[in-house]
Amino acid sequence: MADQREMKEKSPWHRPLIIFITVLIVLAIIALVTTAVVQNRTLQKYKYGIVLDAGSSHTAVYIYEWPAEKENNTGMVQQKHTCDVKGKGISSYYTSVEKAGLSLRDCMEEAKEKIPTWRHRETPVYLGATAGMRLLRKMNETLSDQVLSSVEGFLQVYPFMYQGARIISGQEEGAYGWITVNYLSDNFHRALPTIGALDLGGASTQITFVSRREVESPENSIHFRLYGNDYDVYTHSFLCYGKDQALKQALAQQLKPGDTQLHDPCFHRGYNQTKTWESVTGSPCVSAQGSPASPPHGNFTHLGTGNAALCRSAVRRLFNSSHCQWGRCSFNGVFQPPVEGTFGAFSAFYFVMNFLNLTSATLEDSKEKMVQYCSRPWAEVKLSYPSIKEKYLAEYCFSGTYILTLLENGYNFTSGKWSDINFIKKIGGSDAGWTLGYMLNLTNMIPAEAPDTPPLPHAGYVTIMALFSLLLTALLLLACKLFSRPACTQSKQII
Numbered sequence: 001m002a003d004q005r006e007m008k009e010k011s012p013w014h015r016p017l018i019i020f021i022t023v024l025i026v027l028a029i030i031a032l033v034t035t036a037v038v039q040n041r042t043l044q045k046y047k048y049g050i051v052l053d054a055g056s057s058h059t060a061v062y063i064y065e066w067p068a069e070k071e072n073n074t075g076m077v078q079q080k081h082t083c084d085v086k087g088k089g090i091s092s093y094y095t096s097v098e099k100a101g102l103s104l105r106d107c108m109e110e111a112k113e114k115i116p117t118w119r120h121r122e123t124p125v126y127l128g129a130t131a132g133m134r135l136l137r138k139m140n141e142t143l144s145d146q147v148l149s150s151v152e153g154f155l156q157v158y159p160f161m162y163q164g165a166r167i168i169s170g171q172e173e174g175a176y177g178w179i180t181v182n183y184l185s186d187n188f189h190r191a192l193p194t195i196g197a198l199d200l201g202g203a204s205t206q207i208t209f210v211s212r213r214e215v216e217s218p219e220n221s222i223h224f225r226l227y228g229n230d231y232d233v234y235t236h237s238f239l240c241y242g243k244d245q246a247l248k249q250a251l252a253q254q255l256k257p258g259d260t261q262l263h264d265p266c267f268h269r270g271y272n273q274t275k276t277w278e279s280v281t282g283s284p285c286v287s288a289q290g291s292p293a294s295p296p297h298g299n300f301t302h303l304g305t306g307n308a309a310l311c312r313s314a315v316r317r318l319f320n321s322s323h324c325q326w327g328r329c330s331f332n333g334v335f336q337p338p339v340e341g342t343f344g345a346f347s348a349f350y351f352v353m354n355f356l357n358l359t360s361a362t363l364e365d366s367k368e369k370m371v372q373y374c375s376r377p378w379a380e381v382k383l384s385y386p387s388i389k390e391k392y393l394a395e396y397c398f399s400g401t402y403i404l405t406l407l408e409n410g411y412n413f414t415s416g417k418w419s420d421i422n423f424i425k426k427i428g429g430s431d432a433g434w435t436l437g438y439m440l441n442l443t444n445m446i447p448a449e450a451p452d453t454p455p456l457p458h459a460g461y462v463t464i465m466a467l468f469s470l471l472l473t474a475l476l477l478l479a480c481k482l483f484s485r486p487a488c489t490q491s492k493q494i495i
């Protein structure tokens with residue numbers, strides 16, 4: 001018996017088997033470590049980017065974050081934080097330009113706290129100004145340059161990587177809004193049908209969508225190649241058709257020279273406010289359109305009459321359909337193909353329709369509800385919504401009517417197409433707006449061609465790790481058994 005055991009121990013196969021198992025163990029450990037390292041290489045570290053949206057009504061600071069080295073993987077960039085700058089938009093500082101930069105202080109200090117200090121130097125900061133600054137530039141280019149220099153000087157002092165402050169074009173604003181909503185919906189990467197973008201600001205409004213028809217006017221046509229797919233996009237930005245400037249246009253159209261009172265169907269019965277002529281006629285959107293040769297100074301009393309039908313007629317007059325040099329137009333002679341696919345409608349489209357509870361209503365129901373809402377007395381409205389800013393509250397009858405008219409009569413969203421419009425504020429935690437698309441574009445984070453897929457899908461990674469772990473355990477057990485055998489044999493012999 002002892003001889004037999006001795007023979008086994010001295011078996012010529014014993015030593016190679018141990019070497020073989022040792023090699024296997026080493027290989028399994030290497031495989032485990034490599035898989036873990038490759039898969040998790042970059043998961044933990046985040047990078048950041050800051051975009052300032054210098055709108056006509058206010059400025060907002062957006063902080064975005066994404067996992068480092070996963071910049072080209074779709075859906076990776078997310079909104080980490082937003083900060084609303086106190087006060088009005090930067091264009092309102094044209095009388096004391098140095099205050100434009102200073103107005104950004106609180107939000108920029110907040111950005112310093114939100115982003116880890118060691119990332120500050122490599123965090124890009126972009127400021128894009130929209131329609132308010134476009135209008136200021138129209139009135140006085142020197143002043144708009146001074147406002148931009150003021151914000152530039154202020155932003156450059158921060159430890160971030162300053163990348164410029166500029167007025168973006170209406171075409172860019174539309175296109176970047178479209179990129180944002182489709183990036184957040186993951187439509188590019190999955191080659192899904194895209195969604196159109198409808199943005200209603202204070203001074204301009206944008207419509208952007210993919211059209212299968214030819215875009216006849218070159219200034220409305222943009223071509224993108226993203227993640228290996230081609231997109232022919234129609235876009236147009238209507239300056240002076242944001243809701244604040246549209247209201248000024250509507251007021252100017254109803255005011256006759258020398259009027260001291262304006263009876264306005266778009267404001268509630270009982271609404272009574274003294275306003276300056278200058279607040280209406282001082283806008284380039286009004287003076288440019290041959291409005292009343294009005295006294296530049298003085299006041300008028302703005303009185304509400306609360307009549308939705310009359311309001312609708314007044315608003316319709318803002319859209320000129322008398323001329324069109326193209327196959328088809330939206331309004332004011334601007335080419336537009338028929339609307340196609342679904343749309344995300346954000347900014348004031350959302351604020352107003354959400355307040356009026358119309359985000360899921362049909363076009364007919366929306367019109368009916370506006371009739372009821374506009375007829376409510378101002379005193380009752382104020383009592384019903386004590387927490388809503390009075391300026392917004394006073395204007396919802398006008399704003400709701402304006403939105404329905406712009407969408408139906410301007411862009412031609414008929415009753416049948418109404419449900420294609422989704423009134424949205426955010427998509428998956430990030431705001432819908434042009435800022436994300438702007439940053440993605442400037443940092444080249446959306447490649448023209450589809451990037452390489454990650455080494456392993458998550459399920460594959462887990463399976464491989466589990467298999468290697470099992471194999472390693474089995475090998476260790478086997479090795480333990482083999483290595484411990486002589487000792488066991490010896491102890492038995494002693495007994």
Ligand SMILES: O=P(O)(O)OP(=O)(O)OP(=O)(O)OC[C@H]1O[C@@H](n2cnc3c(O)ncnc32)[C@H](O)[C@@H]1O
Pocket residue numbers: 054055056057058089130131132200201202203204205242243244347348351352355392
């Ligand atoms: O794009 P531009 O035209 O430059 O303007 P903006 O960027 O400043 O415009 P916003 O989208 O921030 O806001 C659009 C309008 O909606 C107004 N607004 C913001 N919040 C609102 C709310 O809760 N209810 C009603 N109106 C609101 C705001 O004053 C503007 O007139």
Ligand SMILES: [Ca+2]
Pocket residue numbers: 055056130200201202347
């Ligand atoms: Ca805006």
